Amino acid sequence: MINRRNFLKLGAKAGGGALALSAIPIQLLAGDEVAVDEPLAQAMGYVTDAATVDTAKFPKRAGDAGADQFCYNCALYAGKADDETAPCSIFQNRLVEGKGWCNAWVAKS
Numbered sequence: 812m813i814n815r816r817n818f819l820k821l822g823a824k825a826g827g828g829a830l831a832l833s834a835i836p837i838q839l840l841a842g843d844e845v846a847v848d849e850p851l852a853q854a855m856g857y858v859t860d861a862a863t864v865d866t867a868k869f870p871k872r873a874g875d876a877g878a879d880q881f882c883y884n885c886a887l888y889a890g891k892a893d894d895e896t897a898p899c900s901i902f903q904n905r906l907v908e909g910k911g912w913c914n915a916w917v918a919k920s
């Protein structure tokens with residue numbers, strides 16, 4: 812039987828459940844690493860090893876200046892230069908490899 816007290820309990824449980832469910836994807840996204848075969852990664856030319864960039868397709872990384880571009884020295888890499896991985900804002904703060912690269916690379920100032 813649903814009386815006022817039970818109704819309020821159900822509402823609290825439903826609300827609490829919704830909060831718990833909404834927190835799960837955020838936690839997963841914050842800790843997981845970007846995969847190179849994801850659509851956004853492919854569109855951005857993201858690779859986990861910058862030496863493997865197809866410079867014909869992404870000429871930004873061609874030549875001497877391009878060869879110095881890595882995630883670890885990109886302005887969007889939220890980590891130290893010697894961190895193996897760190898969050899990248901292009902990928903909603905999911906982890907990218909320090910030795911990786913994508914076409915959104917911007918020099919750290």
Ligand code: SF4
Binds near residue numbers: 857881886899914
């Ligand atoms: S924006 Fe910078 S840190 Fe992020 S994937 Fe591209 S090169 Fe790496």
